[in-house]
Amino acid sequence: MFAGELEVPKQALTRILHRITADDVEYVFDDSIAALTQHDAGVRVEFERGAAREFGLVLGADGLYSKVRQLAFGPHADALRHLGLSGTGFTTANFLGLDHTGLLQQGKGTAVYAFSAAGKERMAVGLSFETDSPALDRLGREEQEQAVRDAFAGHGWEMAPRLPAAMSAADDFHFSSSAQVRLGTWSHGRIALVGDAATAPRPPAAWAPRRP
Incomplete structure (x- = not known):
């Protein structure tokens, strides 16, 4: 991966x-x-x-x-059994300069995953955070984005604040919660x-x- x-x-x-x-x-x-x-x-x-x-x-x-x-x-x-995690995935400009590689950066109850493989210009991003239920899956994009921003407000990585802004501009935004059937x-x-x-x-x- x-x-x-x-x-x-x-x-x-x-x-x-x-x-x-x-x-x-x-x-x-x-x-x-x-x-x-x-x-x-x-x-x-x-x-x-x-x-x-x-x-x-x-x-x-x-x-x-x-x-x-x-x-x-x-x-x-x-x-469905909720596995305690929700998050979003999207693509954005490759401002991290990744080239056929990726990174995983964890905070307290949050995680950032990013990689670039299809081309140097774009990278895929995943922003995951702990949740108690999959209720966010049923909400609209605006509310889901706000939940992501709230979860990552205290994330310690210096690049973290830039990613929610890229999320809002993405045209391939996807949100889901982890669950097991x-x-x-x-x-x-x-x-x-x-x-x-x-x-x-x-x-x-x-x-x-x-x-x-």
């Missing part, structure tokens, strides 16, 4: 996978699943915008806050879960700040 030998941004990977499968896979954009009803022959899927359809199997690969898991297995609160089973009849929807914690769990 810190060596920066290879970096494929998620957006680029998504475009690549779509391009090489578009002739063989039907993609539906600008819609969401509203209801799932199982019967002997398959699963009836109702959509928020499109007409209902029948499928032989439904695989939920829709992330930590999986709509498929919520509909088929129960509310998020029953499946805990389920007794990953399948229910003709409905199953894979990936983050089934098992994985959010990536920030890997560099959680040390508790004082």
